[in-house]
Amino acid sequence: MSASPDEKPLISVITPAFNxxxxxxxxxxxxCAHLDTLRDRWRWELIVVNDGSKxxxxxxxxxxxxxxxxxRVVHHPVNLNLGQGIRTGFAHAxxxxxxxxxxxxxxxxxxxxxxxATLAATKADIAVASxxxxxxxxxxxxxxxxxxxxxxxxxxxxxxxxxxxxxxxGMVRGYRRAFVERLSLKSNDIEINTEIxxxxxxxxxxxxxxxxHLDWSGxxxxxxxxxxxxxxxxxxxxxxxSGFYFRPFVFFFLPGALAALVALYLAGWLVYHxxxxxxxxEPGPFLDDRLSNAIGQVFADxxxxxxxxxxxxxxxxxxxxxxxxxxxxxxxxxxxxxxxxDRRR
Numbered sequence: 064m065s066a067s068p069d070e071k072p073l074i075s076v077i078t079p080a081f082n083x084x085x086x087x088x089x090x091x092x093x094x095c096a097h098l099d100t101l102r103d104r105w106r107w108e109l110i111v112v113n114d115g116s117k118x119x120x121x122x123x124x125x126x127x128x129x130x131x132x133x134x135r136v137v138h139h140p141v142n143l144n145l146g147q148g149i150r151t152g153f154a155h156a157x158x159x160x161x162x163x164x165x166x167x168x169x170x171x172x173x174x175x176x177x178x179x180a181t182l183a184a185t186k187a188d189i190a191v192a193s194x195x196x197x198x199x200x201x202x203x204x205x206x207x208x209x210x211x212x213x214x215x216x217x218x219x220x221x222x223x224x225x226x227x228x229x230x231x232x233g234m235v236r237g238y239r240r241a242f243v244e245r246l247s248l249k250s251n252d253i254e255i256n257t258e259i260x261x262x263x264x265x266x267x268x269x270x271x272x273x274x275x276h277l278d279w280s281g282x283x284x285x286x287x288x289x290x291x292x293x294x295x296x297x298x299x300x301x302x303x304x305s306g307f308y309f310r311p312f313v314f315f316f317l318p319g320a321l322a323a324l325v326a327l328y329l330a331g332w333l334v335y336h337x338x339x340x341x342x343x344x345e346p347g348p349f350l351d352d353r354l355s356n357a358i359g360q361v362f363a364d365x366x367x368x369x370x371x372x373x374x375x376x377x378x379x380x381x382x383x384x385x386x387x388x389x390x391x392x393x394x395x396x397x398x399x400x401x402x403x404x405d406r407r408r
Contacts, residue, residue: 072159074098074107074179075240077152079145080166084118086282090168091127095134097172105179109134111166112152115142145234146255150248153240161238167282170235170275178237181273188242188268189259193230198274205279219257226270232256235275242268319382326375333368336361 076098080087091111098107111128113121113136121138128134137151149163160179164170174192181190194201195216201209212232219231234256246262248255263270340357362369 071104071106072183073157074101074105074175075152075156075158075161076107076109076175077112077149077156077161077163078109078166079112079114079148079152079163080116080120080124081114081142081148082116082118082120083166084116084120084123086167087120087123088127090166091124091134093168094164094172094175095131098133098175101176105160106158107133108156108158110152110155111136112148113138114144114148115139117142144252146248146250146252146258149234149255150251153243153248156240158240161240161243163234163236163238165235169277169279169282171278174235174275175237177273178235181271182237182239185271186269187271188239189263189270190237191228191230191233191270191272192235192275193228193233193272194275194277196229196272196274199229200274200276202276202278203280204277223260223264226260226264228260228270228272230272230275231260233275242266315382315386319379319386322375322379322382326372326379329368329372329375333361333365333372336365 076094078094083090091109095109098109101107111124111134113124115138121136124136128136135155137155139147139151143151152163153161160182162175162178164172164175170192178190178192181187193199195213216229216231220228223231232253236256236259242263243259245266246259248258248262250258260270337354337357340360341353344353344356344360346353
């Protein structure tokens with residue numbers, strides 16, 4: 064016996080859009096047609112966030128939504144970037160499950176069904192569509208973009224010590240709305256995807272991945288209008304620096320430890336040469352004169368080694384001190400975040 068309409072869980076699908084007039088009508092038709100096939104199990108709503116588009120994206124979205132009660136359009140008066148677009152979508156979502164999907168449908172519409180089914184079956188808080196995990200695949204993605212994205216995700220995966228994820232920067236995900244409301248998101252640009260994973264880890268949220276297909280073959284003709292290599296590199300750099308979210312102290316401890324090793328090596332090198340010079344210098348009237356003379360001779364021969372050791376030691380102490388402070392600050396932030404999250408329950 065099928066559930067009555069009001070008993071079926073509601074899915075909110077969020078699609079941020081910026082200057083997408085060329086593909087918006089056809090892709091909205093495709094997406095809604097797929098969502099209609101899910102009516103026997105779920106109710107759905109589609110939220111199009113027009114992020115200050117300068118073309119006819121907003122007008123086309125409004126025209127599409129007319130007479131379709133399941134489709135709503137939210138307009139930003141100016142472009143506020145991806146992070147704010149996703150946050151706006153979350154704020155307007157009413158469903159038990161929320162799915163964020165790219166308007167270009169480089170992840171096909173059937174990912175909505177798979178993400179929601181995974182959330183329902185596993186009781187996870189977040190389901191990530193991952194083209195980089197075993198079983199996932201990419202088609203027609205520009206090689207440079209694919210290479211940089213994979214390397215950034217592998218780098219960030221090193222810092223995600225609580226979860227085993229292959230795709231951390233991806234936008235296409237499913238969420239339990241009750242969980243995502245506790246995250247208190249702040250990012251306005253693409254780093255929001257990393258912020259979500261980081262804060263979900265702090266709350267010990269359950270994050271799962273499903274194999275996904277990232278397919279650019281249908282948008283090859285639009286590659287020229289996609290972000291430039293500069294913007295892609297900027298995005299990858301942003302995600303790479305997002306590793307600071309997860310373990311900020313590592314960014315200080317690693318160079319600090321390296322500088323300390325250099326200082327120890329130079330110290331050992333100097334001690335050895337002082338030991339070699341010690342029996343060759345004349346003893347003085349005082350007990351420590353011979354050692355002082357040996358050190359002075361080594362300094363006269365190799366002053367750069369003393370300066371290099373001193374600088375390495377100072378750098379090591381500075382980095383290790385900042386690492387300790389960043390670790391303390393991270394713990395303080397996490398405590399405050401937990402307190403704020405508990406109030407939002």
